[in-house]
Amino acid sequence: MRTHIAATVALAITGLTTFNTQANILDKTDVKFSGYVKADAMFSSYSDGTLAAGNIGRDFYLPSLTPVGGNEESTQFDAHIKQTRFRFTTNTNLDNNETVTAVIELDFHATPDGNERVSNSYEPRVRHAFIKYNNWLIGQTWSTFQDVRTLPETLDFIGTTDGTIFVRQAMVKYSSGGFEVSLENPETTISPFGGGARIVGDDNTLPDLAARYTFKGDWGHFAVAGLLRQLEYVDKQGSANIDTTETSAGISLTAKFMLGQDDLRLMATFGSGLGRYLALNAVNGAVLNANNELEAIDSSGISIAYRHLWNDTWRSNFTYSMFSADNDTALTGTATTKQTYSARANILFSPSKELTFGAEYAYAKRELETGADGDMSRLQFSAKYAF
Template identity: 80%
Template sequence: MKTKITAAITLALGTLYGTATNANLLDKTNVKFSGYLKADAMFSSYSDGTIASGSIGRDFYLPSLTPVGGVEESTQFDAHVKQSRFRFTTSTDLDSGDKVVGVLEFDFQATPDGNERVSNSYEPRIRHGFIKYNDWLIGQTWTTFLDVKALPETLDFIGSTDGTIFIRQVMVKYSTGNFEVSLENPETTVSPFGGGTRIVTDDNPVPDLAARYTFKGDWGHFAVAGLLRQLSYVDKQGGNDIDTSTTSAGISLTAKFNLGQDDIRIAANYGQGLGRYIALNAVNGAVLNADNELEAIDSMGFSIAYRHIWDTQWRSNFTYSMFSADNDTALTGLSTTKETYSARANILYSPSKELTFGAEYAYAKRELETGADGDMSRLQFSAKYAF
């Protein structure tokens, strides 16, 4: 695939700029195309309601979307290929002797358009788009606060969602050895006083600061990460007089321990105002009090996953994940999420490294501050071809 793409670029550049320029660029730049095609089919049932057609919660597990307080309906079936993705990577040798790398990756998850009525057409979205030069990275990719290597192998898009830090955003990152530090695009999510629809403020004047240090060895790795950010909300329109901010801080401890061919992956996260960083924003970062001032919401999450290799072609993963928020119900009201958890087990078969077929069962539960709760059971099947 790399040779064919390079040949196509050669032809295009030669046509536009002439063979001399083309040859010069070709000598300096390598282009790689990679990704995978993945088909998913899911049977989902809910104890206390339903998830509407077209909702992202029917494509993969979101803790905050498990229905609570409704009436049980029949099992829902969904099938899609939205997780499929394609990735372009370029590597250019500079005259200085340095190298610059560019990455652009797309998939089809979480886009607003498309439906199942006729064509099942869905728009591509940017996952990653960044430039890497020496020790610097500029662009959109995983937050430095996330340890990707500690994520479990699941058929679900994330798997250990409840207790996991999971976010991509634009940043400037510096890396040296096992240490990484970054300034990242900020955003604040707020609960109105007494509860209500989430407010996404987009009022932050200060980038989020994230840092990580990773200890590595033959035994696996252990990482410590920290997050420091400002939560802000300004609204002086329509007679409002809101201009408030507060500090948010968090810590993340993650690890992957090798046990022969098997491994255990662990994540523990805690902070004030973690909000959108954990459990896919199951709870907001802050809440407004009666004086229109922000108060950060404390939250925590934990996940553990065990991966067992049965033989050269078969493997399984067993995962448990939980999230808990310390809501001040006098401010947030009682309809907000108090805690969630999920557990899942899968069996994966890979006749070759490019092909994987799998089945996975997941059980999840969500509880509100009122004490009301609801659960989800989901059986998922997948076929994946990586290239």
């Protein structure tokens, strides 16, 4: 009996201690909840084919998904709320008088489940999940190779997709002033010899290294970023006995210039083996040659976006974006993407800073190494409430 009473008292004391500890943490923690609710409706037409139901290219623009070589079909209408976003941020004052910040952000894009038949239900997915302590960031967020501040204000999920670095992944990052450097989660995308379905070779032994330096002023900002990565593919299960690596590197120049109330946003990126970092993986980072060795694929992209304020409640954005790949067709085959480009213009109305209603027209074109091409025209409408 005494043993039972002692155990009960010990559990009660432990529970009280845990409760007091949690209460103490909450007393020192500031919690914020932000995000937005966004509804989109779009009419899409393609010159050379169609996108099947559930294809992610019907939710937002992906350069590599513009149909090529098919027959023109009727215009497709889609409506969804997948861009809707929730962000939780905590700032806690620690016992050592320092502060730790934690962020978790979710939306509903690119999830495998859900359909439009009855409930239009979609699973949430993690966008960001990281902690910041002093000059360090640990967790998943935007790649250091990407300059988020140059992304334009478009109804489309990204906008200048063809020429934009766009990657979120786990990392360890150190920042000091305008300098940032990080070790980030690697992944290699590969084209088979002669062409074929993409190989995702999750065999990397080294993280990707990214660094950026940003110059800031009243005029805006200018940044230079570099990427160094190892491409690797190992497959010793078959007769090929593949074990190959290749080094790749890239550089990205970005800027945002203030022009009174207007602004101009620019990005230019060049490199070998960029693969998934550029244009949402419009081409792969490398291709296997006849000896089952990796050879990096060179690619480049540019984007430009101009934002004009008509008055306090109306504004417009005009964008152009281009991607180009230097494929060795003797290795990749001719069915791979050679280049893509897109242009768009929108009109946005904000009766208050929390509410925005808009319309946007986009035109995009994709060309293969065969010379075959196809284009997309899209008219999009949206309503957004930010909180």
